[in-house]
Amino acid sequence: MSHEQFLDELISTLGADVAQRGADVPERYHTDWSGTPPQRPLALVRPRSTQEVSAVLRLCTAHKVAVVPQGGLTGLAGAAVPSQGAIALSLERMNTIESTDTRAGLMQVQAGVTLQAVQEAAVAAGMVFGVDLGARGSCQIGGNVATNAGGNGVLQHGMMREQLLGLEAVLADGTVLPMLRPMIKNNTGYDLKQFFIGAEGTLGVVTRVLLRLRPAPQATATTLVAMPDFDAALAVLKRMQSRFGNSVAAYELMWDSFVQASLSWLKLGAPFAESHPLLALINVDGKNESQLQGDVQQVLEEAMEAGEVLDAIVAQSVAQAQTLWKLREAPAELNNNMHPAINFDVSLPQADIGRFAQACEAAFSARWPGKHALYFGHVGDGNLHVSVDGKTVGGECEAVEAELYRLVGEFQGSVSAEHGIGLHKKPYLQASRTPQELAVMRSIKQALDPLGLMNPGKVFD
Ligand code: FAD
Secondary structure, eight states: OOHHHHHHHHHHHHOTTTEEEGGGOOGGGSOOTTOOOOOOOSEEEOOSSHHHHHHHHHHHHHHTOOEEEESSSOOSSSTTSOOTTOEEEEOTTOOOEEEEETTTTEEEEETTSBHHHHHHHHHHTTEEOSOOOTTTTTOBHHHHHHHTOOOTTHHHHOSGGGGEEEEEEEOTTSOEEEEOOOOSOOOSSOOTHHHHTTSTTSSOEEEEEEEEOEEOOSEEEEEEEEESSHHHHHHHHHHHHHHHGGGEEEEEEEEHHHHHHHHHHTTOOOSSSSOOSEEEEEEEEESOHHHHHHHHHHHHHHHHHTTSOSEEEEOSSHHHHHHHHHGGGGGGGHHHHSTTEEEEEEEOOGGGHHHHHHHHHHHHHHHOTTOOEEEEEOGGGTEEEEEEEGGGGTTOHHHHHHHHHHHHHHTTOBSBSSSOOTTTTGGGHHHHSOHHHHHHHHHHHHHHOTTOOBSTTSSOO
């Protein structure tokens, strides 16, 4: 049967309101935030319910047409870019918050709800949601699940995997798999929902998620701390954790190259009179604001005496805390300022991150003396981001990638901490997974998607 017949059947089954032919699909569905070359999908479907998702997938299986799930399209690995001949399935209309139970600390949502909408609804209910990241206004909970998103709250709450009790997914053949039991403990064989977390849409479409909410902290102290080197930064983190335990909610490290880019791109005033090798943004939760600020101040003074801290600002108001956090928002401007931006998201043994950044600088500078590279990341969780301006390395993006991933191998790290593999990191997957692990991954894919229709060509071929 031809593509034309498939499209006719798709539109007659779902209606022209839900399904559009490729020629009519707006460009924003052709690629994602990663800068991957755009690809027009065969069609775009925007279902409103799980039943409609199931109907689309049944039809695709009958016609052997591939499906690429799309969330907010903020992914940085090219995983939501339409594959050749595939339809794009956008979850954007499935954006209902279905229930909030503050006693149980649960919220059930459709997968297309944005992260920010969940965060705001949690706050309105007197609680918080444990995931936060720069793309919060556009990325969707389904996309966060499919990439096992990390972000600024991992130190305290863990990754997306830890933020949900259940989910509902639709398999390639249209089978709806409800796994929404509201319990933490359920040791009854395989925990099937885990397969869909971090699978980047290759095993099925996530349609509903049962999220965990956390108690809102009564007070939060925010501080921006200047430090001479990475070992000092690690010592300050350990000092904070030994004083405040799991109440250290965020520890974001920014090398000076990143800070200078942030100040210039976002037109911010410099926080300190002079620049420093490293700045850390730290959030600590507690009960009483002034007491907490005093306690944080005391730890910083001790660290200063030990030579670990050069200067520090403790925010005196929520507005000042928000201004300090703006420094960390430069990643949203990468695509406007780097041409192209070559973005890395690596995980490393925490103590080695400083040496790894130095090794990258040395390797890049030796080969591309004019290179412009930024270093920043969720260092509290061993996660470093590196962004290199492609223009300053003569467009040799693949050579830059090969060099950095060679160093990741040397340092026994992982090629993706939180953004996923998608298309971009496929050639390097085997650097972070054993042949045995890859073989089991392929068996799971074969069992759940025997025709290979779900997001083909992503993660592995
Ligand atoms: P998309 O980009 O649309 O899709 C990503 C993948 O998920 C694709 O494989 C897609 O097929 C699949 N998918 C989407 N929805 C579904 C679904 N319902 N069912 C099945 N599969 C689905 N990421 C972090 O982890 N931490 C950060 O701190 C962070 N910061 C960022 C800052 C900026 C400025 C930007 C632009 C991105 C950042 N990201 C970060 C990356 C990105 O926001 C996350 O990967 C996010 O989770 C992607 O969600 P999305 O809805 O945009 O998914």
